[in-house]
Amino acid sequence: MSSTQSEVLNVTCGIPKGSVQRPCLFSLYTNDTPEAVTSGNLYLYADDTTVYCIGSTVDEACNLLNNALNELNILCRTNSLTPHSSKCEVMLFRRGSFTGPLELPLITIGNVNVAWVYHTRLPGITIDRKLTWANHLKELRNIFVKKVN
Numbered sequence: 001m002s003s004t005q006s007e008v009l010n011v012t013c014g015i016p017k018g019s020v021q022r023p024c025l026f027s028l029y030t031n032d033t034p035e036a037v038t039s040g041n042l043y044l045y046a047d048d049t050t051v052y053c054i055g056s057t058v059d060e061a062c063n064l065l066n067n068a069l070n071e072l073n074i075l076c077r078t079n080s081l082t083p084h085s086s087k088c089e090v091m092l093f094r095r096g097s098f099t100g101p102l103e104l105p106l107i108t109i110g111n112v113n114v115a116w117v118y119h120t121r122l123p124g125i126t127i128d129r130k131l132t133w134a135n136h137l138k139e140l141r142n143i144f145v146k147k148v149n
Contacts, residue, residue, distance in 0.1 A: 013080055014080075026047065029079045029081060030044070030079075030081075032075070033049070033072070033075060036071055036072070036074075036075040037051065037068050037071045037072050037075070038068075038071065039053065039064050039065075039067035039068040039070075039071055040052060040053040040064055040065060040067070040068030040069075041053070041054075045123050046123075048122075048123055049072070050122065051065065051068050051069060051072065052065075053065045053068060058092065058094075058104070058105070059105065061092070062104070062105040062107060063105075065090065065107055066105075066107060066108060069107065069108065069109050069114075072109070073109050073110050083109050083110070085109040085110065085112040085114060086112075088109060088114045088115075089114065089115055089116075089117045089120050090107045090114045090115070090116055090117070091116070091117050091118070091119075091120055091127075091128075091129050092104065092116075092129055093129055093131065094129075104116050119135045121139075126139050
């Protein structure tokens with residue numbers, strides 16, 4: 001085994017992975033998130049945040065969501081946090097059949113467009129826009145098949 005010493009550098013933003021202070025500082029940085037987003041509702045679980053909005057029309061829900069994401073983006077910039085827009089998705093739930101426009105409105109975080117999806121994975125569950133169990137059961141079946149084989 002060779003003993004090599006790394007170069008010492010100052011940390012100007014963020015904290016090293018694995019640091020004992022990381023969970024505590026994350027909580028301090030994100031503690032005011034629910035109060036900062038007034039245009040929508042938040043569901044927070046560990047470092048995962050789900051923003052949801054309810055509207056009478058597709059346009060109203062999308063406008064509320066864009067406003068909520070803008071508020072969240074401002075909070076992130078203020079606290080030197082980076083929203084990972086590449087990990088973000090948007091999905092529309094609607095009672096009955098969808099008879100809206102073929103192209104849904106743009107949803108953005110900062111100046112980045114968020115992708116529209118028909119199903120997504122949340123902590124512990126996979127949901128689709130019609131709230132069926134099909135994708136969730138398919139994933140569970142695949143997990144069990146891998147464990148049996």
